[in-house]
Amino acid sequence: MSEGVFPSGSAAVAVGDKEPIVRATAPARLYDIASLTKVFVATVLHRLRARGSLDLDASLGRLWPDLAGLPVAAESVRALLSHRSGLPAWLPLYATAAGRDVVMAAARAPTDGPRPTYSDLGFILLGALCERISGCDLPDLLSVEVLDPLGLPSVRYGPVRPDETHPTGHCVFRDRPIVGEVNDENAAAMGGISGHAGLFARVEDVCRLGSAWLSSIEDRGGPLPADLAREATTSVEPGAHALGWDTTRPEGSSAGSLMGPRTFGHLGFTGCSLWVDPDARVSIALLTNRVHPTRDNLAIRAFRPAFHDTVMRAVLQEGLQDGSP
Template identity: 40%
Template sequence: MGDDLSLRIERALREQLEGGCSKGVFPGASACVGRWRDGVWIYVDVCSGLLGEGLGPVMNDAVYDLASLTKPWVATAALRLHQFGVFALDEGVASLVPEAEGLPIGDRTWEEVMSHRAGLEAWAPFYETLPHEPGSDEARAWILTELLQHWDREKVGSPVYSDLGYILAGVALERATGAPLQDLVMLEVAAPLGFDAEVFFAAARDDQGWNVRCAPTGWSDWRARDLRGEVHDDNCAALGGVAGHAGMFGSARAVARFGAAQVGALHGRMGSMAEERVRHATSKRPGGVQGLGWDGKADEGSVAGELIDADAFGHLGFTGTSIWCDPRRQLVTVLLTNRVAVSDDNAAIRRFRPAFQDAVMQAFDGSL
């Protein structure tokens, strides 16, 4: 039965990915499905298409810009530090960011910030008017000052998905520990789970050998060049390529293993993550789908499809990435694409994602 199930899942993945390539949803894609069976995680990896125009085929070890899939990693690091008493979610923003002292955002808590309920605006193009060298201390300080002004009192307590909140959280974690964000995520999340070499902030890598496996993400008007092996998000690039909202790269298997660790914790297989912390992070807050670093399934029109469990949690990335975890089925589905290589405005992924997820669920449940 196990082999039959793996074959069903593999066929469903291959059909979906080949269809997405042929319809121009993305140049290529890498997917991984993990399921818990007989005390171990079993993974099915499938890839299809090309890394990009004029490049070789996608292989299972292909590296993709994870975009906002960075946020769950940063949130997991924050929860680990909270568990150890290094970072307090119930403290106000000004406790670690004195630049916010006297500003309305200064009294909001890190819990509110990281669950997208602090009143921060969704996004702002800081890179467009950046008066300093990207990645410099001056650039980072200027962006922080500007960010703190992008706040709306009427939005406090209401869900507004915010990149700004996670940029701010990244700053806070660095200040709480005195360590660079990339080191924190590797030390607190990737290394304890055993795959610190498989996911990384690209800007923090000294070697470039992995670049030949990396899927490009198209043209950046601001940087006036095609992007490959550097972050697609221009605000993240302005911050030096490492930020709380974007900047991580990785393979589908590595992301799936990260999701599997979350699901395992919810079933009492603690590992490096406490069950109560994972439950806190993955639980939807009232009035929206966001948890702390994770999104839940929407009641209607979910991007996770119709068949995944109501308690599922996951996240999307602008570049065309996604992860969804179904704790009841003990199933993790990861889709990595570079749909932005076609165009940032390529919206075909919106229809593809739920169909892809439903196909995986049907294969798992034996109805496909």
């Protein structure tokens, strides 16, 4: 783009139960959606909860006896989902562990009390917990619980063919350009499959996940009962994380200034986002590869709120809900 924000990007907007309207700077392809993986995995967890297979207030130690004696064993699933377990935000687990050993390395990380710290490590553990509870591996579980029921055919764990996706820069750890495999180093060390990162998707399917949650909140079907969906997307304080989702801050939110107070969403390190405004009944997805050729390009931070304000003006003033561009 001329602004130098990202080389390639796609956006999708859906109002209510209408199909997403898509705009792209390049032919439709898959994007590495980075931490947007978390909201797909959170949807799986809430589906398990809705069926009575998971108690969010159970400790990890009770659900996962192998963690006995570790600090994280005392933390609840709810604490990990809301990023209040005290786990570190990030550690270079890939430097000393690979495969399933990455999960146990995350479990051995020290906790720092029940204070809010956005943590990749918590979702590494939650992804593994999904597998333990269900007896299925994460890709199959995600397909059965979310992707197939909601009709999201593009969403998948990598690797994907290089001609299906966009490059995401050079990885120092792997000492090569990255295209078709996950950008995140810890997820790469796990074979590309984790609860915190690893998914690739087209923008319309990310937008459809937001619309599905909106349907649940409005009690119009969707993947979850309305009461659970509303709880999962409501934070205990403005700007804090809800149960697998982020919420908007009164000032300085990447969702801009025009989305409503009940808005929920999430960001992805590669330059991706999904925000849903239940009051305007709108879901807005943005997928980019802003990390190419270098992750040091932070222009996305100013672009995101401006982009969302532009979209919301169209939704609120120009009749986008009627299908106009």
